[in-house]
Amino acid sequence: MFLRILRRERTAAGAPALAAYLDELFGAAAGRDGEIVSRVHVGRDGRPNGFLGVLPQTMQLDGERLRAAICTTWMVDDHQADPFAGARLLKAVLAGPQDLAFSETSNHLSTAMWRRTGARVLAPYSLEYLRVIRPASFVLRMAANRFAPLGAAAPLAQLADRMAAPGGKRLSWAGYRPHAGKSDALTASTPDEDELARAIRELLAHHALHPHWSEAQLARMLAHSRVKAKHGQRVLRILRTRGGRLAGLFVYYGSRGGIARVMQVMAAPGMEGAVLERLLADAHDGGLAAIRGRTQPALLDAMLDRKFAFLHASSTVFHSARADLVAAATEGRAFLNGLSGESWTRLVGDRFV
């Protein structure tokens, strides 16, 4: 059902591997809460015909521990046969004991249903950003996504990008070239997952509402995020000032000539612009055509200054009966999406064979 409905794949060759992964993600002891659980919908014929995956997560707002339900992988088979199945799944999940529930990748129909339950759509978290680095390679990559043989023209596109770069404007939405600036004062390192986890925890504290990950949980999530075969090699970077103070970090997936998927960018307050500059420079040095990822309110201003483009693919929706939690989310004080969502899972960007 997942491969057919959510990935629109015609063969079920990857079904056993995917089933094992879903079991590990939603069913293993590490992913279970006991009360905040995923829901399976069973049709009148006794066969499962719907699913709404839930990842339980402890969160905190200004020190208060909270229970969250991160909703993902919502699907219903043969919607016409049972038009209320999706509604029943959502209603069942939202009736759980959590303080808040949210979803990072809600499509148009799902978002409409969430809205009817009183959920809020968080626009500043719901935009997909795109920053073109090499315009000819970017256009070619987009075309090759539709018609693969065009990928053979990559050397020509790279040549065109090299010829255009010296005369290009320093700040243009249609291309990027590195330039000397304040961000050069930051030192970048490639951390191991333990060091990355420590940096993530430190930067989380700048968000009023954020996940409270145990060491084991964050380690498990980072292990899950190692491979996204559709998106390319994982790149981890931590940025520090000369004095060793943590400025930010980023995690993205990409391969030379391709469009990188940024899974997470985190920055200390006031360092957002410098962190984004280093992300762009890193992507440029890696030969990438463009980067794309999901917006976070804390980064929006700095993105606008750097000619990022924005479009909408799916929405972050947030449901809570508590006004203070809703306010934290709608006012952009929550750390949502990426690691605080579902993007770290293999369901986003990996293949199952």
Next chain:
Amino acid sequence: MSEGFHDKIRAFIVETFLFGDDSEPLPGDLSLLENDLVDSTGVLELVGFLEADFGLAVDDADIVPANLDTVDRIAAFVERKKAA
């Protein structure tokens, strides 16, 4: 009491799913699903209305056509829930 339920439910459906247009009658046995008045999205709006305006707790298992497909069925469902 049931008639009161009917009127309130009918008014909600006309206002929410028919854009307030009550020029055509809305028979109590008209299927909201078959006539494309209510879909998976709309049914959650209907449930929200029943919970807010009638003070009901609607369980996920209650969200079935047998309870929510016509004005008559919805009114009967409200009555049963109130009596429980």
